[in-house]
Amino acid sequence: MKLLTEAQKRQFDEQGYLFPLRAFDAAQAATYRERIEAYERSVGHDANRTLKIKGHLAFPWLMEIATNPRILDAVEDLIGPDILLFGASIFAKDGRDARYVSWHQDSAYFGLTPHREVTAWVALSEASAMHGCLRVAPGTHRGPALQHVETFAQDNMLAKGQALQGIDEAAAVEMPLAAGEFSLHHEQMAHSSLPNRAADRRIGFAFFFIPAEVRSVSGQGRATLVRGTDRFGHWQPDDLPRFDLDPVAMRQLQASWGAYKDGEVKQAADLDPVE
Numbered sequence: 001m002k003l004l005t006e007a008q009k010r011q012f013d014e015q016g017y018l019f020p021l022r023a024f025d026a027a028q029a030a031t032y033r034e035r036i037e038a039y040e041r042s043v044g045h046d047a048n049r050t051l052k053i054k055g056h057l058a059f060p061w062l063m064e065i066a067t068n069p070r071i072l073d074a075v076e077d078l079i080g081p082d083i084l085l086f087g088a089s090i091f092a093k094d095g096r097d098a099r100y101v102s103w104h105q106d107s108a109y110f111g112l113t114p115h116r117e118v119t120a121w122v123a124l125s126e127a128s129a130m131h132g133c134l135r136v137a138p139g140t141h142r143g144p145a146l147q148h149v150e151t152f153a154q155d156n157m158l159a160k161g162q163a164l165q166g167i168d169e170a171a172a173v174e175m176p177l178a179a180g181e182f183s184l185h186h187e188q189m190a191h192s193s194l195p196n197r198a199a200d201r202r203i204g205f206a207f208f209f210i211p212a213e214v215r216s217v218s219g220q221g222r223a224t225l226v227r228g229t230d231r232f233g234h235w236q237p238d239d240l241p242r243f244d245l246d247p248v249a250m251r252q253l254q255a256s257w258g259a260y261k262d263g264e265v266k267q268a269a270d271l272d273p274v275e
């Protein structure tokens, strides 16, 4: 084991989530936050509009977070040594912001098989219960693929406002994090978050990791080997940013976010079984 204890690994396997773990200190988190906010000032809109699905292709320093050794050590303890990063999305709520994230399973839209993806949600500012931190519904990671209603609700931060019905709110577990900490959740874990009732923003970046054996159900996707060896070749390499907002990498980012948001991406429960 590289970072986690046996008890932490067991907790993840049985419950589907783990927190809090530290990636970097609060000062480093503040530096990353400032870079996000400098980008928002320069483009004149909130980063949620653009840094989605392949958000890590916008800036080399986002790849620096994605390859943070503590994050990769924890991920390796859960999915093994050959790790690909296939995506990353920002989830930034303003202070006193009504926006929320409805209950959903990432596995419904990721199009991966088998379901071994793990998300590291990294806090770049404080994410307490008051700030609308991530919440999970323990045990839902064991499946099955649940049916989402696509609401496209205005304050819902998900692209399709996809929402699971009937999740037991009373059993939900909140995962508060300090700036620089991260949580881990399994791709089938139902998760959500409430509005931010605090004055400060709540900024998190979610990084999506898979073991190299996992493939996309919709042909050869693109991903970045961040540790170990890829002996399977299921993924073409991403166009990584050589510098901030590298146009080549940004083209890939925009194409994948556009295809996800506007395209006909179907949820798993609507597809024929592939396994």
Ligand SMILES: O=C(O)CCC(=O)C(=O)O
Residues within 6 Å of the ligand: 091, 101, 106, 119, 121, 132, 133, 134, 191, 192, 193, 204, 206
């Ligand atoms: O940040 C949030 O509130 C939701 C994050 C999320 O849905 C995810 O990390 O998959």
